[in-house]
Amino acid sequence: MSKKTAKLLLSGLCLLLVVSCSAPEKDKQVYYEKAMEFIKQEKQEAAVLELRSAIQIDAKFAEARYQLGLLYLQEGETKKAFAELVRAGDLNPDNLDANLKVAHFYLLSRKKEEARKRIELILAKDPNYRDALVLLAHLELIEGEYDAALAALNRIGSESETSDELLNIRGRIHAAQQQWDAAEEVFRRAIAANEDNFTNYETLLLLLQQKKDILKSKELLDEIIEKFPENVKAHLLLAGYYRSIDNKDQVAEELRKVVKIAPDKARFRLQLADFYQRNGKPDDAEKTLVQARTDIPDDSDLTGALATLYFEQKKFDEARAMLDELGASQSGHGGATLLNARFLLKEGKSRDAIVILRKLSNDFPDWPSPQFYLGLAHYSLGEFELAQQAVAGAIQKNGQDSEYHTLLAQIFQEMGAFEDARAEAVIAVRLNPTNLRAALILSRALIIAKQYGEAVAILVDMRKQIPAHPEILGNLILAYFGAGERQKGEEVLTELLRIDPGNTHAVALSLDLRFRNDLPGAEAFVRQQIDKAPADARLYLILGSLLEKQNNGLKALAAYEKAQELGQDMTQPYLAAARIMAKLGQRDEALAKYNDMIAKHPKSIPGHMGIATLLQVEGNHAEATVQYRKIIEINRNYGPAANNLAWLIASDPNGDLGEALMLAMTAKQSSPDDPHIADTLGWVHYQRHSYGLATSQFELALQSQPDNPIWAYRLALAQNGNNKKDAAIQTLESLLKKIPAFPDRHKAEDLLAELTKG
Numbered sequence: 001m002s003k004k005t006a007k008l009l010l011s012g013l014c015l016l017l018v019v020s021c022s023a024p025e026k027d028k029q030v031y032y033e034k035a036m037e038f039i040k041q042e043k044q045e046a047a048v049l050e051l052r053s054a055i056q057i058d059a060k061f062a063e064a065r066y067q068l069g070l071l072y073l074q075e076g077e078t079k080k081a082f083a084e085l086v087r088a089g090d091l092n093p094d095n096l097d098a099n100l101k102v103a104h105f106y107l108l109s110r111k112k113e114e115a116r117k118r119i120e121l122i123l124a125k126d127p128n129y130r131d132a133l134v135l136l137a138h139l140e141l142i143e144g145e146y147d148a149a150l151a152a153l154n155r156i157g158s159e160s161e162t163s164d165e166l167l168n169i170r171g172r173i174h175a176a177q178q179q180w181d182a183a184e185e186v187f188r189r190a191i192a193a194n195e196d197n198f199t200n201y202e203t204l205l206l207l208l209q210q211k212k213d214i215l216k217s218k219e220l221l222d223e224i225i226e227k228f229p230e231n232v233k234a235h236l237l238l239a240g241y242y243r244s245i246d247n248k249d250q251v252a253e254e255l256r257k258v259v260k261i262a263p264d265k266a267r268f269r270l271q272l273a274d275f276y277q278r279n280g281k282p283d284d285a286e287k288t289l290v291q292a293r294t295d296i297p298d299d300s301d302l303t304g305a306l307a308t309l310y311f312e313q314k315k316f317d318e319a320r321a322m323l324d325e326l327g328a329s330q331s332g333h334g335g336a337t338l339l340n341a342r343f344l345l346k347e348g349k350s351r352d353a354i355v356i357l358r359k360l361s362n363d364f365p366d367w368p369s370p371q372f373y374l375g376l377a378h379y380s381l382g383e384f385e386l387a388q389q390a391v392a393g394a395i396q397k398n399g400q401d402s403e404y405h406t407l408l409a410q411i412f413q414e415m416g417a418f419e420d421a422r423a424e425a426v427i428a429v430r431l432n433p434t435n436l437r438a439a440l441i442l443s444r445a446l447i448i449a450k451q452y453g454e455a456v457a458i459l460v461d462m463r464k465q466i467p468a469h470p471e472i473l474g475n476l477i478l479a480y481f482g483a484g485e486r487q488k489g490e491e492v493l494t495e496l497l498r499i500d501p502g503n504t505h506a507v508a509l510s511l512d513l514r515f516r517n518d519l520p521g522a523e524a525f526v527r528q529q530i531d532k533a534p535a536d537a538r539l540y541l542i543l544g545s546l547l548e549k550q551n552n553g554l555k556a557l558a559a560y561e562k563a564q565e566l567g568q569d570m571t572q573p574y575l576a577a578a579r580i581m582a583k584l585g586q587r588d589e590a591l592a593k594y595n596d597m598i599a600k601h602p603k604s605i606p607g608h609m610g611i612a613t614l615l616q617v618e619g620n621h622a623e624a625t626v627q628y629r630k631i632i633e634i635n636r637n638y639g640p641a642a643n644n645l646a647w648l649i650a651s652d653p654n655g656d657l658g659e660a661l662m663l664a665m666t667a668k669q670s671s672p673d674d675p676h677i678a679d680t681l682g683w684v685h686y687q688r689h690s691y692g693l694a695t696s697q698f699e700l701a702l703q704s705q706p707d708n709p710i711w712a713y714r715l716a717l718a719q720n721g722n723n724k725k726d727a728a729i730q731t732l733e734s735l736l737k738k739i740p741a742f743p744d745r746h747k748a749e750d751l752l753a754e755l756t757k758g
Contacts, residue, residue, distance in 0.1 A: 025058075027057055028053075028054040028057040028058045028061055028064070029054075031050045031051070031053040031054035031057070031064075032050070032051065032054045032061070032063070032064050032067075034050045035047040035048075035050035035051045035054065035064070035067065036067070038050060039067070039071070044071055044074065044075060047067075047071060048068065048071055048072075051064050051065075051067055051068040051071070052068070055068065060091055062087075062088050062091035062092035062095065063088075063092070063095075065084045065085075065087045065088040065091065066084070066085065066088035066092075066095055066097075066098050068084045069081045069082075069083075069084030069085035069088055069098070069101070070085075072084060073085075073101070078105075081101075082102070082105045085098050085101050085102050085105070086102050089102050089118070093121060093125070094125065096122050096125065096126060096129060096132070099118045099121055099122050100118070100119075100122060100129075100131055100132055100135065102118050103115045103118035103119050103122070103132075103135055104135065106118065107135065107138065107139060107142070112139060112142065112143060115135070115139055116139060119132050119135055119136050119139065123136070127155075128155070128156075130156055130159075133152050133153070133155050133156050134152075134153075134156070134165070134166065134169070136149075136152040137149045137150075137152040137153045137169050137173075138169065140152060141169070141172060141173055141176060144176070146173050146176060146177055149169075149173050150170070150173055153166055153169060153170055153173075162193060163193065164190040164191070164193040164194035164197055164200050167186050167187070167189050167190035167193060168187070168190050168199070168200065168203055170186050171183045171184075171186035171187040171190060171203065171204075171207070172203070174186060175207055175210070180207070180211055183207055184204065184207060184208070187200070187203055187204040187207060188204065190203070190204075191204065195227070198224075198228060198231060198233065198234070201220065201223070201224045201227070201228075202233070202237070204220060205217060205220050205221065205224070205237060208220060214245070217241060218241065221234075221237060221238050221241055224237065224238075225238060230261055231261075232258050232261050232262050232265075232268070235254045235255075235257045235258045235261070236254070236255075236258060238250075238254050239251045239254035239255055239258075242254065248279055251275060252272070252275060252276070255268070255271060255272040255275055256272065258271075258272075259272055263295060264295075264296060266292065266296050266299045266301055266302050267301075269288060269289065269291075269292035269295075269296070269302065270289075270292075270301060270302065270305055272288050273285040273286075273288040273289045273292070273305060273309070274305075276288060277309060277312075282309065282312075282313050285309055286306070286309055286310075286313075289302060289305055289306040289309060290306065293306065300326060300333050300335075300336075301335065303322055303325060303326045304322075304326055304333060304335030304336055304339065305335070306322055307319050307322030307323045307326060307335075307336070307339055308335065308339055310322060311339060311342060311343070316343075316346075319339070319343075320343070323336055323339055323340065323343075334360065334363070334364055334367065337356060337360055338357075338360060338369055338370060338373065340356065341353045341356040341357050341360070341370075341373060341377075342373060344356070345373065345376065345377055345380065348380075348603055350377045350378075350380045350381050351381075353373070353377045354374060354377045354378070357370045357371075357373055357374040357377060358374065361374060361393075366397060367397070368393075368394040368395075368397035368398040368401070368404070369394070371390045371391070371393040371394035371397070372390070372391060372394040372401075372403070372404055372407070374390040375387045375388070375389075375390035375391035375394065375407060375408075375411070376391075376407060378390060379407070379410070379411055379414075381635055381637075382635065382637065382638075383637065384411050384414055384415050385415075387407075387411050388408065388411050388412070388415070391404060391407050391408045391411065392408065395408065400431060401431070402427075402428045402429075402431040402432035402435045402438065403428075403435075405424045405425070405427045405428035405431065405438065406424070406425070406428040406435060406437050406438040406441065408424045409421045409422075409423075409424035409425040409428060409438060409441045409442075409445075410437075410441060412424060413441055413444065413445065418445045418448045418449060419445075419449070421441060421444075421445045422442060422445035422446065422449065425438045425439070425441040425442035425445060426442060428441075429442060436462070436466070436469075439458060439462055440462075440471055440472065440475060442458060443455045443458050443459050443462075443475045443479065444475060446458070446479075447475065447478050447479055447482060450482065452479050452480075452482035452483035453483060455475070455478075455479040455482075456476070456479045456480060456483055456485075459472055459475055459476040459479055460476070463476060468499050470496060470499065470500045470503055470506075473492055473495060473496040473499070473506075474496060474503070474505050474506065476489075476492050477489045477492045477493050477496065477506070477509065480492060490513075493506055493509060493510065497510065497529070501529045501532040501533040501536060501539070502529065502533050502536030502537075502538040502539045503538075504538050504542070507526065507529060507538075507539070507542055508542075510525065511525065511526075519546060519549055519550050520550075522546050523543065523546045523547070523550070526539060526542050526543045526546060527543065530543065535566055536566070537562075537563040537564075537565075537566035537567030537570055537573065538563075538567075540559045540560070540562045540563035540566065540573075541559075541560065541563045541572055541573060541576065543559045544556040544557075544559035544560040544563065544576055544580075545576075547559060548580065553580055553583060553584050554584070556580055557577055557580050557581065557584070560573050560576040560577040560580065561573070561577055563576075564577060569600075571597055571601055571604055571606060571607065574593055574594070574596060574597035574607070575594075575597070575606050575607070575610060577593050578590040578591075578593035578594045578597075578610050579610070581593060582614060587614065587618070590610075590614060591611060591614060594607050594610045594611045594614070595611070598611075603634050605631050605634055605635060605638055605641070608627050608628075608630050608631045608634075608641075609627075609631060609640065609641060611627050612624045612627035612628050612631070612641070612644065613644075615627065616644065616648070621648050621651075621652070624644075624648060625645060625648050625649075628641045628644055628645035628648070629645065632645065632663075636666070637666060637669075637670055638670070639666070639667040639669075639670030639671045639674070639677065640667070642663040642664070642666040642667040642670070643663070643664065643667035643674075643676065643677050643680050644680075645660075645663050646660045646661075646663035646664035646667065646680050646681075646684055647660075647680045647683060647684075649663070650664075650680075650683055650684045650687045651683075651687075655687075657684065657687055657688050660684045660687070661684050661685075661688065664677070664680050664681040664684045665681070667680065667681075668681055673704075675700070675701040675702075675703070675704035675705055675708075675711075676701070678697045678698070678700040678701040679697070679698065679701040679710075679711055679714070681697045682694045682695075682696075682697030682698040682700075682701065682714060682715075682718065683714065685697060685718075686714065686717060686718050686721065689721065691718050691719075691721035691722035692722050694714075694718035694721070694722075695715065695718040695719055695722055695724070698711055698714050698715035698718055699715060702715065707738065707739065709735055709739045709742035709743075709744070709745070709748075710742065710743070710744060712731060712734075712735040713732075713735065713742075713744050713747065713748045713751075715731050716728045716731040716732045716735070716748070716751060717751070719731060720751070720755065725755055728751075728755060729752065729755050729756060732748055732751060732752040732755070733752065735748060736748060736749065736752065
């Protein structure tokens with residue numbers, strides 16, 4: 001090859017390399033320019049694709065990343081926008097706008113140090129960059145550096161005294177230092193600088209409300225309404241003002257104006273309906289929602305709200321129809337799912353409701369309603385700790401709902417935490433002074449705390465508003481008696497018995513006061529009350545109890561059956577009648593009575609317990625076990641059933657002792673001080689050959705009933721199994737000496753003989 005040929009080949013190779021190296025640079029620019037054309041034509045999606053293609057060629061193409069960030073920002077995709085603008089600012093520090101926008105993002109997310117670094121970078125390149133100085137003033141204000149904030153504004157120059165935007169910042173700096181007059185003066189200058197900027201008025205209104213200057217607030221609101229008559233927010237602000245002074249009619253008027261201004265916005269119809277509902281006007285709420293569904297068809301939120309309203313009005317068929325309609329088109333609608341759970345709660349299917357409500361709480365973590373109803377579901381099952389946790393979670397998300405605090409107060413009251421109940425009831429009443437349930441809980445907590453004077457004051461005031469409310473009168477009686485005002489208490493008691501002759505608490509208190517040791521007199525009094533209210537089942541229940549105490553079983557049974565006839569939905573008459581039938585030896589009749597009750601109330605734990613107990617006493621342990629298991633299915637934490645089932649399993653040679661232990665521990669958790677449960681747990685431990693644990697449980701049981709011979713004998717068995725022979729002998733000798741006759745005496749004698757021989 002000649003030298004000339006070699007030179008030609010080398011030149012060609014270099015030219016090829018230059019062309020192939022410059023091609024990507026050219027391609028990325030082509031993509032970028034196409035994107036800019038699409039942006040001019042407002043074809044954002046196409047522009048995004050072109051910019052991505054450019055960046056794919058050159059990941060460090062700063063201008064493409066900047067334009068892509070702006071597009072994402074325009075489309076509301078803030079995370080993507082932030083990522084692109086950060087890269088654009090890092091790749092090109094001279095792009096001050098990119099860095100400014102990144103600083104804005106940092107400040108919004110409270111990353112103040114990162115925001116400051118970006119601002120300082122911008123001002124290092126351009127000390128007079130106006131928007132960076134504005135952002136710096138914001139940052140210094142947030143950090144409480146008020147002099148520095150003012151200094152940043154002053155660096156902008158004369159505009160800081162004429163621009164409504166900058167005057168607003170200056171006013172906020174004064175307000176943050178509680179320089180109220182200076183702040184108001186500056187905010188008014190901002191309005192004068194730009195009378196058409198609604199935000200200027202809103203900022204001044206916020207200041208006046210913060211100062212609690214009601215007169216000036218109303219004057220400004222009137223000015224706002226005159227200036228912006230068709231502005232939805234203006235009328236909402238005025239509605240808020242009327243709400244603060246409890247002018248409900250004007251609140252409704254302003255909300256109706258909002259609906260008229262924006263008839264196609266469902267959220268304003270919902271807001272108006274909610275206001276009506278919360279203020280005792282369910283018919284107006286219904287009309288609002290029905291009209292809204294006509295004006296804005298196929299809106300799932302409106303349908304859900306109407307279904308919920310029907311449910312709360314106890315129009316369950318209409319609510320179900322709405323729910324079915326909603327379910328056909330919106331299977332994942334949160335409101336529909338919540339309402340479905342509420343239907344399950346109404347039907348007593350709390351466990352099924354809990355499954356739905358837990359999922360709702362996870363799917364909508366910021367929505368308090370699912371947690372509130374989850375708490376209600378646990379409360380209905382007697383699971384007070386779980387109920388407390390759920391309702392506390394709802395309050396954490398919305399602490400301004402009186403009903404949430406009321407339920408938590410009720411839970412605390414059931415748990416015996418009366419101080420906590422009182423605290424929650426106080427909050428509930430403060431949030432809604434008309435909340436009767438909360439006020440009653442509060443009065444009850446005060447009575448339990450022996451703060452009778454405060455309780456009397458609350459209840460007397462409530463009585464003025466609702467003169468004939470039995471629970472108010474009942475609590476007032478207790479408060480008067482506690483305060484030593486017996487005469488007033490008896491006067492209220494007489495009034496309560498006149499209003500409600502069968503009031504259980506009032507009758508019981510009368511019997512205690514007047515007939516404590518006079519059963520015939522008590523019976524005569526109750527019969528007098530029956531003459532006043534012959535259709536009151538409660539009085540026949542009380543009469544039956546008094547007849548039982550006088551050993552008049554047949555008459556007591558007749559009274560219970562009359563109560564059953566009058567109170568078709570009451571369970572107590574069935575239980576009382578079945579119990580006395582069992583006492584009278586009418587086993588089949590008792591069983592039939594329990595079954596009648598269960599037919600009406602399938603999840604009645606007392607009904608199943610009655611059957612199980614009858615079967616267990618008869619020695620039909622297999623059928624009794626079936627009944628106890630039904631109870632555990634209804635409420636797995638029901639201690640008496642868990643205890644009895646544990647005993648039966650442990651006493652069965654083929655029983656699962658692991659299951660027995662689990663059940664006995666469940667019972668123990670529900671009633672840790674119950675000696676019968678301690679006996680059962682001890683027996684399970686004994687059967688598992690855990691003799692030391694058995695010994696401690698039998699000893700615990702005997703602390704409550706030291707003369708119980710059966711438990712003492714079992715203690716001796718456990719002590720012997722634990723190689724504590726001397727202790728077992730001592731227990732047996734003491735038992736046999738103290739109690740001459742008991743069912744297992746011969747077994748105790750045999751064991752003692754065995755231990756002492758040789």
